[in-house]
Amino acid sequence: MAIESIDTSSIPTMVPRQSSRRSHALFVALQKDIVLGDLAPEKALTELDLAQRFQCSQSTVREALMQLHEEGLVIRQPNRGTHVAPCNADDAAALLRIRHEVECSTLDRVVARTQDALLADLRGLLNAMRNAARDADEYLLSVYDRAFHLRLFEAADLPLVTPILTRCLIHNHRYKIQRSQPNRALDETAERHVPIIEALAARDEAALRPLLSHHILTIVDFGPDLTLQGVST
Incomplete structure (x- = not known):
């Protein structure tokens, strides 16, 4: 090729x-x-x-x-x-914890800097996810999912942290895809982003924080060995 x-x-x-x-x-x-x-x-x-x-x-x-x-x-x-690189549960759990901290602890900065351009970009990425789900393309859906979360985090204006989040996202999705069953509910995966956009559009940090936390913690059914003990949702 x-x-x-x-x-x-x-x-x-x-x-x-x-x-x-x-x-x-x-x-x-x-x-x-x-x-x-x-x-x-x-x-x-x-x-x-x-x-x-x-x-x-x-x-x-x-x-x-x-x-x-x-x-x-x-x-x-x-x-x-x-x-x-390996793709094991311990690494996946550690990276999920880091991702949760990075995304959820910076929401005050994200909400304070939210502009219409950010919301338009997020809606465009949501539509791209919907199209990938329609085409049953789980990998492309995951690519746009990662782009969605990186675009959201971009508003926090913490460029030195972005590479850390990028690594967490790619490995979260790698672990998820390699352990998922074929023909998963891809439409549902895309639609999970709708409440996040709605809360952000309302500049409602109090509503956005638990929504994003739940969204991250339920990215995949990790099972009891990978639960995030002590993480507030």
């Missing part, structure tokens, strides 16, 4: 495009394979194999792998090569 054949036009950018167009397209393709489990946890990845698979240079592969490493989707170690 040539790298030019990968269509990324419908996928919102989740990281700054500091690399070439070709390496970004490869990053998007590999990110999808890892999140869906097509590249299994712990699988070894070599630059030569990936360059041959995607018909691109090894330098292009290297740039893409560096971006994936920044997201924690691959682990690169000297003399040990590159491997797909």
Whole structure:
């Protein structure tokens, strides 16, 4: 599969495009394979194999792998090569706790800075999620879901924290997708964002806080081993 054949036009950018167009397209393709489990946890990845698979240079592969490493989707170690990162319950629980703290503890800043442009963007991303759900595309729905929460957090104006939230989101969704049953209620997943937009539009922080907290804590049925003990909703 040539790298030019990968269509990324419908996928919102989740990281700054500091690399070439070709390496970004490869990053998007590999990110999808890892999140869906097509590249299994712990699988070894070599630059030569990936360059041959995607018909691109090894330098292009290297740039893409560096971006994936920044997201924690691959682990690169000297003399040990590159491997797909694990996807286990303990990591998922820890990242969910961090995500909950980051999003819910900054809502005062978000509400205070909410403007019509933010609400319009969130409604547009909601419609994109609805379209993905209609097409039964769980991965694309998850991409727009992540974009929704990053756009919401953007209003908090805490750019140094954004990479932390980005990593939490991608791993939350990876864990969820790899443990979900086929043909889940994707429409319901999209519609879960409606009350968040409504509370934000009303600038009602008191209503928004428990809504967002519940939304995050119920992203997936983690089970008793991953409950967030002591987290106020």
